[in-house]
Amino acid sequence: MTQPWPAPAAAGPVRAAVSIPGSKSITNRALVLAALADSPSAVRVPLRSRDTNLMAAALRSLGAEITDENEDWLVTPNTLRGPADVDCGLAGTVMRFVPPAAAIAAGEIRFDGDEYARERPMGTILNALRGLGADITGDRLPFTMHGKGALAGGEVTIDASASSQFVSGLLLSGPRYDKGLTVVHDGKPVPSMPHIEMTVDMLRAAGVDVDDSEPNTWRVQPGPIRGREWVVEPDLSNATPFLAAAAVTGGTVTISGWPTSTTQPGDDIRGILLAMGCTVELDENGLTVSGPARLSGVDVDLHEVGELTPTIAALAALADGQSVLRGIAHLRGHETDRLAALVNELNALGGDAEETEDGLIIRPKPLHGGSWGAYADHRMATAGAILGLVVSGVEVDDIACTSKTIPDFPGLWQQMLGGGH
Ligand SMILES: O=C(O)C1=C[C@@H](OP(=O)(O)O)[C@@H](O)[C@H](O)C1
Numbered sequence: 001m002t003q004p005w006p007a008p009a010a011a012g013p014v015r016a017a018v019s020i021p022g023s024k025s026i027t028n029r030a031l032v033l034a035a036l037a038d039s040p041s042a043v044r045v046p047l048r049s050r051d052t053n054l055m056a057a058a059l060r061s062l063g064a065e066i067t068d069e070n071e072d073w074l075v076t077p078n079t080l081r082g083p084a085d086v087d088c089g090l091a092g093t094v095m096r097f098v099p100p101a102a103a104i105a106a107g108e109i110r111f112d113g114d115e116y117a118r119e120r121p122m123g124t125i126l127n128a129l130r131g132l133g134a135d136i137t138g139d140r141l142p143f144t145m146h147g148k149g150a151l152a153g154g155e156v157t158i159d160a161s162a163s164s165q166f167v168s169g170l171l172l173s174g175p176r177y178d179k180g181l182t183v184v185h186d187g188k189p190v191p192s193m194p195h196i197e198m199t200v201d202m203l204r205a206a207g208v209d210v211d212d213s214e215p216n217t218w219r220v221q222p223g224p225i226r227g228r229e230w231v232v233e234p235d236l237s238n239a240t241p242f243l244a245a246a247a248v249t250g251g252t253v254t255i256s257g258w259p260t261s262t263t264q265p266g267d268d269i270r271g272i273l274l275a276m277g278c279t280v281e282l283d284e285n286g287l288t289v290s291g292p293a294r295l296s297g298v299d300v301d302l303h304e305v306g307e308l309t310p311t312i313a314a315l316a317a318l319a320d321g322q323s324v325l326r327g328i329a330h331l332r333g334h335e336t337d338r339l340a341a342l343v344n345e346l347n348a349l350g351g352d353a354e355e356t357e358d359g360l361i362i363r364p365k366p367l368h369g370g371s372w373g374a375y376a377d378h379r380m381a382t383a384g385a386i387l388g389l390v391v392s393g394v395e396v397d398d399i400a401c402t403s404k405t406i407p408d409f410p411g412l413w414q415q416m417l418g419g420g421h
């Protein structure tokens, strides 16, 4: 266990310009596509963090060459092969995107991860791969892929209501299956649909023929994935705690390089902050958010943007009215059960949060300091940092877990606060 981190209090309204590292979701898709491509690729300004380092290590262990060129990654694809041991850490993208690629490798490939990773839903994607011709022992981490050097592919019907990553993972490798791939979703609505759009967009950018014209059906034609240059956008979900700092202190924060068009769900933070009373402006300097004197509560469906929940919950706990966060039952299968974790931790600081069947109800109540449990979840840790700006004495028990998707969160946070004085 790392030392508790005393969350720094804001001395006044936070005023800062912040540059956020690259998107986890784009970096890890680019790495997978590059490793499966027909020629070398460059991944420019990638995120270098635990999740993306684990992805690079996994693909290297299957035979891809991934080297550094300054801050970029150069990827030279090779025929994928085992034997290999893949450490998924706690990364959903590694545990859901690598097995479909490993299915076309020859040899035994063993997957494992952190203790809590063993609880994350995996059965749907492993059964889908079995249906497409793979031989796998196990139904969750740890499991072993007995790779045969190729996969038949074809059509598979899955229930992806627990995670969009089941669909994305299959689609990314689908062009390399003998018959290509059709994924049909049958079940409650798939969450995080923008992340599937990101997958489809990136496949198309790599020259793959994808048909997503029918709802809940994705068809990928068999064929080459082209090597290319990927330029990674800043991670907009990771930007949200920094924007929240402006929101809760009545300050102003600008995030540079905010894309004007993106498939990243983090872009939805603009509308949510606006609804909570912030001023939001997107221009050539980036995205600028200014906080109001008092934040308003919101009633919002986060089904498409579940990643933003811990940030919104922290904002809601500091708002004037009640907030209802809906459509996020699937967060029980994220890095931790995020609904239970948020309720426990907010209430431990004197808050009033309640779990519903598909989300949270958060009512305003004065908070006091105390220990904030991160549950090894980077976004729980950053939610604690937001609260600590205006509630004195908040200590995050494990700030180091933010390295999952941000290389130096405490440093970046301090830099933002330093910029305010
Ligand atoms: O494909 C991706 O890169 C992601 C998809 C989403 O997963 P879920 O659909 O499981 O929520 C998101 O929450 C996760 O952080 C990243």
Ligand SMILES: C=C(OP(=O)(O)O)C(=O)O
Pocket: 090, 091, 092, 093, 307, 334, 335, 379, 405
């Ligand atoms: C759900 C998340 O991560 P993962 O990619 O591990 O699923 C997240 O980053 O909020």
